[in-house]
Amino acid sequence: MIDMEISSEQRQIVDSVQNLLADALPYDRFVPRPTPVPNADRAVFTQFGELGVFGLGLAEASGGVGYSLVEEVLVARECGRFLVSPAVVATMIGVHVAHFAGDRSHAEAMMRGGTPVAPALAFAPAATHFAGKYHLADAEGAEWALLWSEGGLALAHRDSWHGAQNMDSIDSTLTLTRVAVKDIMPPLRVPAANGLWRRAQLLVSAYLTGLAEAALDDSVGYAKVREQFQQPIGAFQAVKHRCADMLTRASVAWNSTIFAALTDQAEGPDADFQAIAAKILASDAAFRNAAVNIQNHGAYGFTGEHHAHLFVKRAHFLDRFGGDATYQKRRMLAANAPSSDAERSSPVDGLAG
């Protein structure tokens, strides 16, 4: 069974999320104002909660909706497309961390969307513990921060954020806060060996893929209507070929992400390998498509009046969440190849080897 097509049930989930986002969080919420206005996306987190976004992949017995990682990936991709605060991704993951750590009440509060979780971007993602310096993204109003290092994933309550300092953010729609965490091993945590980091990695990859896809859509839409030299710019081969390359990258990113998610679901021996590859490809697609999209828009793309720049800036945030491309490439080389000899020598394998 190789089924990478979105089922009709999954399509319904995607549609309902898209409807909510198109309604509550359209791009024009980023219309520039004289003074920077951070996003107010957390105002709709309770609506997300009601829709089941935050408990999507948690078993019903645990209070969740009972779908899987795959459905979470589909939702995270839409969040990337709509440039939703990455706190949405951190909250989705946070629910699992709280659940695994046995804290049902906090898990439930997060699922309701009442206690947003801010992504914590580690200054040193290669550390095997959690103490250290972090950047929190969109932490205003957040109750928790999601720490992520080679030690695994952990939730740090806002009371444990030391020396919080607001910095000018590269993305003025996301606040940026420097904090120090002193707990080597916070109580609510999941060790890396558990594999939850893969879920986190794939939600981040899905968000990055959403950025890459939305940048493509933005370019294609513009190329069809914007005229130069009496023809739509999409008729120029240079623009046309750039759009084709954007689709290629977005398609590679998406298929790698969903393939990795399905591998994780099937407990394939190459789940780590695929999750790392997906992040590298999704991050590359997001950065490059975002830059090309600005170029395709010309001077307009360079303004703050259009949202093209936000795809670039969000890519910088998400790239760092869980460790940036430099770090991921190092992990890619350290991972075990999918077609290892061990797998080969087994006459029958559970997953395509």
Added chain:
Amino acid sequence: MIDMEISSEQRQIVDSVQNLLADALPYDRFVPRPTPVPNADRAVFTQFGELGVFGLGLAEASGGVGYSLVEEVLVARECGRFLVSPAVVATMIGVHVAHFAGDRSHAEAMMRGGTPVAPALAFAPAATHFAGKYHLADAEGAEWALLWSEGGLALAHRDSWHGAQNMDSIDSTLTLTRVAVKDIMPPLRVPAANGLWRRAQLLVSAYLTGLAEAALDDSVGYAKVREQFQQPIGAFQAVKHRCADMLTRASVAWNSTIFAALTDQAEGPDADFQAIAAKILASDAAFRNAAVNIQNHGAYGFTGEHHAHLFVKRAHFLDRFGGDATYQKRRMLAANAPSSDAERSSPVDGLAG
């Protein structure tokens, strides 16, 4: 005085070399034959000698023509354009090595073109001596090999080539011979500190630039006449823009090479820096233009019936001569920057700092 334009006297030198090459060594000497035919370029080396190619940059008092490195660079560039055996470059350099080593009679024999010098591509260019394994390019009929390492430059007589072994060459128009050299310090040598290595580096860069330029010319010529979909392919923006990028790279390569040569002539403190930069840029231009030229020709470019592939293959040889791009990048980082504080603090400098 900033004069990077070719003077009328220099133009005459270039013209006479071009005339000889167009006459004696046209591209159609590479018409494919059922069995590989190495080039017979050395047959015209005595004509090169008569024209003064090999003694061009040596002082008249030393038996040379009395021009400078700049004129040698101009000639090496033409040799690259015409895909002349790289032994021509090695022989040009060999004359200087023999001269500096005080061996006038060998220098004179080389100048006459009677004793070709084969380029020796070191397996370990970072060695500070000369013993080791080398590939000789086009060594059949050569009297000497030009060794090149961080120890400097040296001439190894063919009697000192140990265990010579002919290998199948990536470029069937150039024989490839593995040899071992046992002399740590051969008698005819010039230490690196002398700076002659820069001259060698710039002749190689000029040859690589010639490859990049000839690949461009080949593409532009083809794009103007080859029709697809009822128009010359040069009207397609994809082809057009690739050609523009080819010219940009070739232009950067050429200007960097000649700038480095002039800096060397003026004994600028940044002569090393510029010579390394020139090699990196020229090598990059040669490889990329050669590959794009094949692409621009479509299936025809992939054949051995057209000479497009030889630009790629020559680029591999020349890239390795004096150390490949990986090695040059390392040296680039180790070099002193042109605008060092030392230079800045001097109120007046002899060369643009």
Added chain:
Amino acid sequence: MQIEFTSEEMAFRAEARCWLRANVPAGERPIHSDRALDIREFDLEWQRKQFEAGWAGISWPSEYGGRGVSLIEQLIWHEEYARAGAPRAGSCFVGLSHAGPTLIARGTPEQQAFHLPRILRGDTVWCQGFSEPGAGSDLAALGTRAEIDGDELVVNGAKIWTSYAAIADYQELLCRTEAGSRKHSGISWVICPMDTPGIELRPILTMVGPNDFHFCQVFYNDVRIPLANVVGEVNDGWNVANATLGFERGTGFVADQIQNSELVERLIAMARGRCGLDGLSPAIDDGDFASRLAMSRAEMAGVRAMTYATVSRAANANPGPEGSLVKLFFSEASQRLRRLGVDLLGPEALELSSDAGLTTPYLRSYAASIGGGTSDVQRNIIAERVLGLPRAPRP
């Protein structure tokens, strides 16, 4: 969504793996074209061996003698095929993947009965006659003409880039049967016996090596072919040629993809084992090699995900222009990988036949973005047919 193999599929994999490991030819496939007959014999023998064991025509329906397995089993087969180091189909490729499937789709019972068994059991070699000198990416500019003279076609013209023309028994030949027709109309798809008088071959040297005459130019001088050799309707050849486009629905290049994945692993091992420039630390610590290796590893994982997605989509719909995405990405990623291989290899890369065996395929990789539709053509297809961008103005 799910990727999990059924027990039947797992059993199929086990069976395929087991048989392949035991039966893959031990010797190297000849590559130089001065040994063309050796190549023919090698390829046909390997095909016969597969036929005898029931593996021939893995993608063919069983009613035509094929193995008749599902698309997923075909994917599994190609994966195992590549991992077992089985030789490429070579001169049997056109018969198995183009000509045979076309006959299945559009041939008469007589054409099928004669040709299909011969292809499957390794009796005949086919070649392709689509591209023409001067036509390049513009296939509709086809100019080889065939006049109908009684019950024969009289063919005049030339084809180019025909692989294995010198050892083929038959050719799938596209020619213009309606004088004055333009573009895609008036073309017929014809079975051309290669021993017909009037056919002449000119081998074309590739850039790969001094004996690599992989392609031929084929000249037709009053070549008389029975009208009964037309497949499908006369003048409907364009549709006939396209009948097989989606035949293998994305699995056609799985073996190549697996080979490239294995190449990445080999290069990583090589970079760990070889010394870098300083002669001390491994090459993987050197410059940008680590980064390029990691990127290639990720890219090849991406290619595999793309292929699985294609196979998944093919279960529900006919393959569309999306195939161009895989082709574009795979060909360019392969070229990066092949270049990385020779860069890592260093000095030995200048040796065409070095033990590492990286130089020849590196040179061959220059064709990846040209053959089967150039990358420019793929980008045009993606932009115009997938994204719906306007076609460029035509003069």
Added chain:
Amino acid sequence: MQIEFTSEEMAFRAEARCWLRANVPAGERPIHSDRALDIREFDLEWQRKQFEAGWAGISWPSEYGGRGVSLIEQLIWHEEYARAGAPRAGSCFVGLSHAGPTLIARGTPEQQAFHLPRILRGDTVWCQGFSEPGAGSDLAALGTRAEIDGDELVVNGAKIWTSYAAIADYQELLCRTEAGSRKHSGISWVICPMDTPGIELRPILTMVGPNDFHFCQVFYNDVRIPLANVVGEVNDGWNVANATLGFERGTGFVADQIQNSELVERLIAMARGRCGLDGLSPAIDDGDFASRLAMSRAEMAGVRAMTYATVSRAANANPGPEGSLVKLFFSEASQRLRRLGVDLLGPEALELSSDAGLTTPYLRSYAASIGGGTSDVQRNIIAERVLGLPRAPRP
């Protein structure tokens, strides 16, 4: 061929260096546009300082009050200027590099006598009014119209991407004075006082930061400008605008180039000093940073060589389309370099105002391949005007 400075040139360098080191403003140039008047005052004060010391109008002929030095000395000046860390000309740029030179080339004695001294001595700020909404790369699609009404022009329309419009005294304004004219004909070049009634500004936020209103859109609603403000002939504005195209003959961006060269050096030092991912070895040992740094170092050396070549060529001939080569290469190499900077910086790159000061210019670098003619436009110019490739078919 030669690159060796004369003793006069060396003396000039010494003098420029000495004066610049002593006089470059100590404070940072304001950057946020909510401090627009501070910016104006800062720029004009620095211009006045240069004027008083005799350095104003380095590229202007001495008969018009400029320094009147040779092209090579201009190059030297810009090199020393950048190395001394002197602030960019900012709001004085258009007056010094476009409007002033245009008046020198085509202005009446009265226009020259009034405006040139004011520009030089730092009294007036000029802005540009060439680009229009919707016109983009297609400058000939200019639609702002000016009707002649007695001895006045009545201007209606809109311009866009006008830097410093809010603090400028004058604008060099291109408008269509011949109704119904197309492309490059029927356009006039007009001195537009920015305090004329009917002019309205809309600041445009850039992607660089929340207060970076670098550009304005400028609306003209029955703006009455004396006909005497037309520079050159009425309807000859396209030629007037192009009169200055080659004015600085390649030296216009020398300071930017030097700044980028210095940035490479700073990044190399930073990569040597900062720890990489493992917290132990320096970042320069990490992944592909070393390779990217080396390449950027070489590329910036290449840019400098290109500029020297341009200056050298300008001594003999008017600058041609070759300027596009430098622009194309420099803008893309700068973007690679700026991206490398934030990659090396790592976490702090997310901070717009971090001490390293790398993020803001990184964001600004996205404009490098757009402003002053997109990279696509540069490639078209190179292909069509330098290489002579056919123009694409126009509908």
